[in-house]
Amino acid sequence: MFDKFENKYIVKGTIVALKPIHIGKGQESMDPTEVDSPVIKDENGLPLIPGSSLKGVLRSFVERVLSSGAFEGYRSCLIVNDEPCVSDDDVKRLKTKYDKDYKKIAEEIYESSCNVCRLFGSNHLAAKLTIKDLNSIDEKTFFDMRDGVGIDRDTGTAKDGKKYNYEITPSGTRFKLHMIGDNLDDDDIELLKICLNVLKNGQISVGGMTSRGLGTIKLIDEKIYKVDKSNLKEYVSNGLNEEMRWNDV
Numbered sequence: 628m629f630d631k632f633e634n635k636y637i638v639k640g641t642i643v644a645l646k647p648i649h650i651g652k653g654q655e656s657m658d659p660t661e662v663d664s665p666v667i668k669d670e671n672g673l674p675l676i677p678g679s680s681l682k683g684v685l686r687s688f689v690e691r692v693l694s695s696g697a698f699e700g701y702r703s704c705l706i707v708n709d710e711p712c713v714s715d716d717d718v719k720r721l722k723t724k725y726d727k728d729y730k731k732i733a734e735e736i737y738e739s740s741c742n743v744c745r746l747f748g749s750n751h752l753a754a755k756l757t758i759k760d761l762n763s764i765d766e767k768t769f770f771d772m773r774d775g776v777g778i779d780r781d782t783g784t785a786k787d788g789k790k791y792n793y794e795i796t797p798s799g800t801r802f803k804l805h806m807i808g809d810n811l812d813d814d815d816i817e818l819l820k821i822c823l824n825v826l827k828n829g830q831i832s833v834g835g836m837t838s839r840g841l842g843t844i845k846l847i848d849e850k851i852y853k854v855d856k857s858n859l860k861e862y863v864s865n866g867l868n869e870e871m872r873w874n875d876v
């Protein structure tokens with residue numbers, strides 16, 4: 628269950644910024660010539676969406692959908708509310724119960740975990756879904772500046788008398804998406820389909836100030852591949868090919 632190869636889903640495609648994006652560096656620059664809140668860039672000065680940012684918003688989206696009860700039989704815990712499906716105490720109890728039988732402990736953690744933690748991972752469970760950092764595929768980006776008067780850069784809420792500017796990546800910027808799902812079962816695949824559909828429909832926003840309309844992205848030109856035991860040999864010898872395409876979404 629944990630160490631055996633079952634399958635691998637590989638999603639490749641282009642993410643387009645429908646609205647300008649602000650993904651801040653998270654740290655204020657000490658350089659007075661720089662803007663107050665620059666965006667994250669790669670070593671070539673091009674914008675970048677950290678895979679963890681995209682994964683985080685997809686996770687929250689799936690959590691909200693499952694918590695609504697719209698998908699019967701699927702569970703989601705509320706990690707943000709400090710109500711995880713498997714708590715630290717649960718894990719301690721399992722360790723006492725099964726002593727050094729780590730396989731058994733891991734199995735019980737997996738069984739007790741909600742559908743979201745099983746796919747996206749938790750403190751006690753490795754994620755099955757990985758999203759690589761999304762580099763821009765454009766040759767050049769002309770960053771724009773916005774005036775953030777009265778807006779707190781962390782919370783996006785109004786703050787008196789505070790004045791600063793922030794940098795934005797313009798709409799139309801394109802990024803390369805590379806998402807991998809390892810050993811997905813039918814439930815995981817349902818959640819992966821939700822993620823892909825909301826990305827294709829332009830329902831996901833990344834970065835800061837999304838409540839002010841920033842950050843909306845859309846997936847286009849996606850190609851999804853499925854590698855399983857039947858084509859694993861071909862995949863490890865020659866990589867992906869058209870016959871590995873998976874169109875069940």
Ligand SMILES: [Zn+2]
Binds near residue numbers: 711740742744745
């Ligand atoms: Zn959970």
